Amino acid sequence: TPAGGLLLPQQNQHRNLLDLSGLWHFQLDPGEEGEAQGWSTALPAPRPIPVPCSWNDLYDDARDYLGPAWYAKDFWVPPGWQGQRVFLRVGSANYAARVWVGGALVTEHLGGHLPFVVEITQELTWDRPNTVAIRVENLQLPGRVPPGPGPSGGGVAGVLGGYPATTYDFFPYAGLHRAVVLYSTPAGYIDDVTARTSIEGTDGVVHVRVKSVWHGAGQGQGKLRLADLEADLSFQNGEAAATLRVPAARLWSPQDPHLYPLTVTLEEDGRVTDAYTLDIGLRTVEVRGDQLLLNGEPVFLKGFGKHEDFPLSGRALNLPMWIRDYALLRWVGANSYRTTHYPYAEEAMLLADRLGVLVINEIPAVGLNFEDPQELTDARLAQCLQQLRELIARDKNHPSTVLWCVANEPMGGPLLGTGDPVPAAVESGLAFFRELYGEARRLDPTRPVTLVGVQGGPLEWHGLFDVVAINRYYGWYTHGGRLEEGARAFARELDELHAMFGKPLMVTEFGTDTLPGVHATPPEMWTEEYQSEFLRGFLDAAAERPFVAGMQVWNFADFKTGQGTSRAAGMNFKGVFTRDRRPKLAAHMLRERWGGKGDG
Ligand code: GCB
Known part of the structure; x- marks a missing residue:
């Protein structure tokens, strides 16, 4: 094994x-x-x-x-x-x-x-x-x-x-x-490669750790290669590390998603016995004060929450869907998405690297409820830790992943401001998320970590994380039919959260169910106008607040749900594209606003 x-x-x-x-x-x-x-x-x-x-x-x-x-x-x-x-x-x-x-x-x-x-x-x-x-x-x-x-x-x-x-x-x-x-x-092989990048002046610095499995004593030699740079690897107990310095580095960014192929080799008696090549991007991500920085410059995430969802193929890898979705992200002028509510296919991550899309990469921790008995919470923590380890092991070398997300909308009591969070649940969640945050930083000190909070949920949990990420539906689940009031309530909460935490803030969900082809003026809930105006109101509020580091619309496309009274035809209709990727009115509004380019 x-x-x-x-x-x-x-x-x-x-x-x-x-x-x-x-x-x-x-x-x-x-x-x-x-x-x-x-x-x-x-x-x-x-x-x-x-x-x-x-x-x-x-x-x-x-x-x-x-x-x-x-x-x-x-x-x-x-x-x-x-x-x-x-x-x-x-x-x-x-x-x-x-x-x-x-x-x-x-x-x-x-x-x-x-x-x-x-x-x-x-x-x-x-x-x-x-x-x-x-x-x-x-x-x-x-x-x-x-x-x-x-x-x-x-x-x-x-x-x-x-x-x-x-x-x-x-x-x-x-x-x-x-x-x-x-x-x-081969019998002795490269089992893992971890490439971490930093920037010093105009140099890109790549620090690489390699794990190998040897059939012999766990020692051996190898090499690292990137363009015309080379470094020796000398294994002790199956591990080796080396650093490469790329002068006048071409940094990875959405504007120029440049990738450098990095090759690791193992050698026996001067002969190469195993090799592995991966494309890496030279870039840094960090939080400073209330700003999120990419390569030392403030960056703003425009985009969506998504799903891996398509008729017939369901949640499975569907390459035509991915190629079309990336084309539409470009068409609409988005530069990012969150992998709601589980890790996406590795092919999607490779495409994000290549196309310069910023990814908030989320483990499958959705639906957590801290009012449940402690033994359930303990069992869930063990699985969250395992999923975090597997996700970071799988995706740590992707420059497109800029943020790890350890949970979506964990619950600590009544929903949507219908009552106060339950203190014991808040405490239980604090212990849980302290551990997940610590593990994420231990496994990968190079990326900030976030938790996505539900409207009316406990705010204490956000304090543990590098970026405050919130899902808000003022004007939909609350303030229905009252777009202006909803947008004002939203703006007020943004300021409160900023005053409370002083950290970068992202709105990782905001949206309304929208039946394609249904229209009304003045806008009414479920119509294309209502969606478009709702999104506009939220974007306007965020645009006036420089501490907002990202706005991701819920959702990129309509998607299948279970059957129930609040999900017409077993669908969540909050997509700005339909399930078969036709634009609703809001998609055109976003395109104008985000400077969408190209022809899809
Ligand atoms: C949320 C959830 C998302 C739902 C969305 C909705 O807050 O994170 O999974 O689909 O709201 O449409 O209600």
């Missing part, structure tokens, strides 16, 4: 990669009989399913299904891989997974949206096909993250109602949402 690195697998002259995406066998297991019946070697009545894909939109009986389901596929390992170590990497299994190869249980993993890896060299056969079986189970349980509906109800979504019941406001899509790949490495 690897030491824990989550490097994106790559093909080169030392390593191999085989993507198992495509058609797999699939079977629901409502009676939970698959393990006892040996489904790990063959499914008795399989239907075809694509991987990656959510299962929900494909078969009627799968839509609202909660329970285990099995995926299976036969594969050959290319003969040229013999003598190498072979690993299986699952990009995302939502939610709990167990994996068998050749009928042997090889690993288990809890939590969607993040990859896991297991070495399967010993389990493979070379003279006949191998079988991989993955049991994916998607129960909404209170001790998980995101939690299933618990003793205190269903969080925000509990208030909204909804079927299937969730603590969050999006459809509980499930399945193998990203690629399952096989890859091979």
Whole structure:
């Protein structure tokens, strides 16, 4: 088993990669009989399913299904891989997974949206096909993250109602949402690379730590290479570090998202035995006073909260969707988004690096409620810590990630100002978030960390973080139909929060449900005019306040939710684009305001 690195697998002259995406066998297991019946070697009545894909939109009986389901596929390992170590990497299994190869249980993993890896060299056969079986189970349980509906109800979504019941406001899509790949490495291999960048004068400084797994004594040599720069790596107990200094560096920014390829090699007896290349960006992010700085200059995040959501493919990697979404971000003049409410596909992160998009990168901690019993809170903390470690391991080298976010709208009592937060819940949350904040900074001291707060929620929690991030719906969930009053209440709260914390402040959600094609003047709730005027009012209030470091509209596009009385047709209609990416009136307003360029 690897030491824990989550490097994106790559093909080169030392390593191999085989993507198992495509058609797999699939079977629901409502009676939970698959393990006892040996489904790990063959499914008795399989239907075809694509991987990656959510299962929900494909078969009627799968839509609202909660329970285990099995995926299976036969594969050959290319003969040229013999003598190498072979690993299986699952990009995302939502939610709990167990994996068998050749009928042997090889690993288990809890939590969607993040990859896991297991070495399967010993389990493979070379003279006949191998079988991989993955049991994916998607129960909404209170001790998980995101939690299933618990003793205190269903969080925000509990208030909204909804079927299937969730603590969050999006459809509980499930399945193998990203690629399952096989890859091979030499016996001694590069397991992890951490590149941290700083700026000194006009130099870009790259400090690189490498972890390797050696078949010998854990010592060895290697090299770092970036353009024509080179440094030696000398491993002690599998670890080595070196620093490169790039003179007259071309810094990474949304205006010029320049990437430098960084190559790490291992050597034995002067011969290169393993190599790994990643593209890095030279840039810094920091908070100073009430400003967020990128490369030492104040930066403002214009953009959206998003979802990985599209008809039929559900929450799965959908490259056409991503390419279109990046084109539309450019069209509308946005420079950022938040990965609401879970980590997005690695391909999306690579594109953000390349296209110069700033990402607030969030773990799947949505629907936390600190009125629940302490043992649930403890179980959730353990999972949040695991998800944070996995996310930082996966995404730490992406220049596009400028902020880690450890939770969305944790609850500590009544919602939306209908009562005061509950003191014991606030205390419990303080201990929880102090720990998460500390872990994020320990794992990655180079990026600020935030928590996204709900309207009317406990303000104390924000004090632990580098950036104050808030979701506000004055004019929608409160002050309905009264846009001006809502905007004034919003502006007042901005000033209060600034006086209270003196930190950069971001509005990470603000928006209204908007049925495309429905119009009214004067604006009325649910119409395109109302959305456009609501967003304008919030943007105006923020524009007068230099401590506001970002405005992200909720949402980029309409998205699927559970069924309920407050979500027409099982959709959240707060998108400025429809689910099939057609602009509403607000998209044109934003484009004018944000100086959108290009033709999408
Ligand atoms: C929120 C949540 C988001 C919901 C949104 C809404 O505050 O963070 O997940 O979808 O409100 O539309 O109510």
